[in-house]
Amino acid sequence: MTEQSVSWALQNRALGLGVVVLCFVLFYFVGWWSQRKTTDVSDLYVAGRTIGSVTNGLGMASTWASLATFLGVTALILNLQVPFVFLWIQWILSIPLITLLYGTSLRRMQAYTPASFIRERYGKTATVIVASWMVLIMLMYSLGQMIGLAKAFEMLFGFPYVPALFVGGIIIVGYVTIGGMYGASYNAAFQMIIMTLAFVVPLGAIMKQMGSTGWWFPPLAYGDMVPSMLELVPTFFNTNYSFKWYFALIPAFTLGPIGLPHLAMRVFTAPSLKSARWAVVWFSGFLGVLFSATYTMGFAGNFFAATTGTIIAKGDADKITLILNVFYNPEWVTAIVIAGAVAAGLSTLNGNLLAIGALTAQDILGVFKPDMEDKDRMKIGYVVLFIAGILSVVLAYQPPQFLVTSILWAFGICASAVTPMILLGVWWKEANKLAGIISSLVGGFLFIIVSPYVLPKIVLGAGVTANLGMSGALFTVPLAFAIFIFLSLAFNRIPALANFNPSDADKNLVDRIHGWPDFDSSRYTGNGWAALIGIVCISISIWGLMPW
Numbered sequence: 340m341t342e343q344s345v346s347w348a349l350q351n352r353a354l355g356l357g358v359v360v361l362c363f364v365l366f367y368f369v370g371w372w373s374q375r376k377t378t379d380v381s382d383l384y385v386a387g388r389t390i391g392s393v394t395n396g397l398g399m400a401s402t403w404a405s406l407a408t409f410l411g412v413t414a415l416i417l418n419l420q421v422p423f424v425f426l427w428i429q430w431i432l433s434i435p436l437i438t439l440l441y442g443t444s445l446r447r448m449q450a451y452t453p454a455s456f457i458r459e460r461y462g463k464t465a466t467v468i469v470a471s472w473m474v475l476i477m478l479m480y481s482l483g484q485m486i487g488l489a490k491a492f493e494m495l496f497g498f499p500y501v502p503a504l505f506v507g508g509i510i511i512v513g514y515v516t517i518g519g520m521y522g523a524s525y526n527a528a529f530q531m532i533i534m535t536l537a538f539v540v541p542l543g544a545i546m547k548q549m550g551s552t553g554w555w556f557p558p559l560a561y562g563d564m565v566p567s568m569l570e571l572v573p574t575f576f577n578t579n580y581s582f583k584w585y586f587a588l589i590p591a592f593t594l595g596p597i598g599l600p601h602l603a604m605r606v607f608t609a610p611s612l613k614s615a616r617w618a619v620v621w622f623s624g625f626l627g628v629l630f631s632a633t634y635t636m637g638f639a640g641n642f643f644a645a646t647t648g649t650i651i652a653k654g655d656a657d658k659i660t661l662i663l664n665v666f667y668n669p670e671w672v673t674a675i676v677i678a679g680a681v682a683a684g685l686s687t688l689n690g691n692l693l694a695i696g697a698l699t700a701q702d703i704l705g706v707f708k709p710d711m712e713d714k715d716r717m718k719i720g721y722v723v724l725f726i727a728g729i730l731s732v733v734l735a736y737q738p739p740q741f742l743v744t745s746i747l748w749a750f751g752i753c754a755s756a757v758t759p760m761i762l763l764g765v766w767w768k769e770a771n772k773l774a775g776i777i778s779s780l781v782g783g784f785l786f787i788i789v790s791p792y793v794l795p796k797i798v799l800g801a802g803v804t805a806n807l808g809m810s811g812a813l814f815t816v817p818l819a820f821a822i823f824i825f826l827s828l829a830f831n832r833i834p835a836l837a838n839f840n841p842s843d844a845d846k847n848l849v850d851r852i853h854g855w856p857d858f859d860s861s862r863y864t865g866n867g868w869a870a871l872i873g874i875v876c877i878s879i880s881i882w883g884l885m886p887w
Contacts, residue, residue: 396621416637537679782819
């Protein structure tokens with residue numbers, strides 16, 4: 340296979356600029372129109388809890404799809420090939436699990452973020468720690484979006500990466516700061532429609548030129564290309580990883596995302612529990628179409644490389660969606676695809692930065708300034724939104740090789756430091772405050788230490804397994820759960836630590852968020868089951884330490 344000299348930049352920059360500017364005008368208008376409805380903190384962070392199920396389902400799908408769907412994920416498919424499907428399945432489980440495991444429960448207590456629950460359940464110290472982790476996680480998530488947006492602008496205008504990053508970043512941060520959750524919700528719904536059409540329809544045109552008869556429905560009808568793929572890339576469908584590799588996807592990519600605050604906040608915007616549940620149904624349908632098409636795009640990328648003899652350089656692997664459109668489709672189609680990519684990044688950045696604003700102004704500042712007026716808290720929220728956006732631009736100056744890496748690394752931190760606090764707090768009344776704090780600190784910092792980005796000499800696993808946080812998460816996530824469970828069982832029996840024991844109010848909160856009209860001390864107290872889960876978690880953690 341020989342490398343071909345192909346220009347991956349859009350040649351007609353005026354056309355691309357016109358399409359993207361038109362989209363931005365529409366997005367800014369929706370943000371400005373929505374901002375007029377933002378009169379208090381509830382409006383800013385949860386849109387007054389007025390977003391209907393279809394709009395919310397579109398918004399959830401848009402926020403979750405992110406720019407990585409257009410740019411980062413296809414690079415992973417080029418690398419992992421068919422095993423990526425198993426990773427993809429774990430990701431898409433997160434929103435249904437958020438709703439089932441704690442989203443509707445926290446919706447009953449009128450929470451703004453999951454950290455609001457942490458404060459009532461575990462107290463102020465735990466709130467500051469967990470909210471700080473969440474801010475870091477959202478910054479890492481925003482970093483991935485900024486990197487992707489810069490690459491989209493780089494391809495759109497032919498600018499070098501750094502000018503594209505700063506010009507695009509400043510425009511985007513201004514847009515995100517304007518609208519609040521009202522703007523985020525309505526824009527996200529609109530953006531989901533744009534990104535789906537901009538992804539699926541051009542993909543059909545690409546497949547038709549590749550000779551596929553299933554071009555009419557790219558998400559599922561690419562099967563006629565499989566025999567040719569088997570001849571060209573015989574290894575594409577090999578599931579050649581060990582059972583341990585596939586099992587590691589659960590703590591890394593199922594348990595991680597369910598603790599992400601910007602996803603949970605979508606559930607909190609629903610006007611009722613029924614609406615929140617129906618939003619998940621719509622989410623699954625909308626995102627299922629886009630996610631299936633994303634895998635087909637990766638499939639087509641491998642097919643393209645094999646049939647044309649093109650070697651996709653590592654620096655261009657993130658751009659395979661745009662590369663295929665430049666190669667096969669007219670430039671006006673590629674411009675629309677880039678606009679879809681920008682819409683995807685904007686939608687997720689909206690959710691990320693709103694979560695940072697809520698976590699800082701509501702949760703962290705609420706600990707130190709509980710009597711602050713709502714109007715002052717709103718002003719601080721807007722300032723934090725802007726600062727976080729600028730910080731994500733600065734952090735994206737020297738990005739990781741794959742833009743999706745920072746996002747997946749955030750999942751691992753979340754699964755290790757945040758998810759145990761939420762799930763055990765919601766479902767187990769004996770969860771001890773001090774045990775939760777220790778578990779969060781140990782789990783979060785251990786994940787950072789064993790990742791390849793801080794102390795490479797002690798990293799667990801190697802290659803893409805370590806880069807994506809899978810090997811680290813298989814060790815730290817079950818360890819965090821086990822530490823929390825066993826320390827809770829021990830601390831609750833030490834008189835000197837009685838101040839950290841769950842109070843009657845804490846236990847009553849658990850009953851209340853599950854919808855029980857009365858308090859019953861026997862509900863959600865199964866210490867035997869908790870100990871069994873702890874033993875299983877210890878066994879998995881030890882397994883994660885063994886050589887990969």
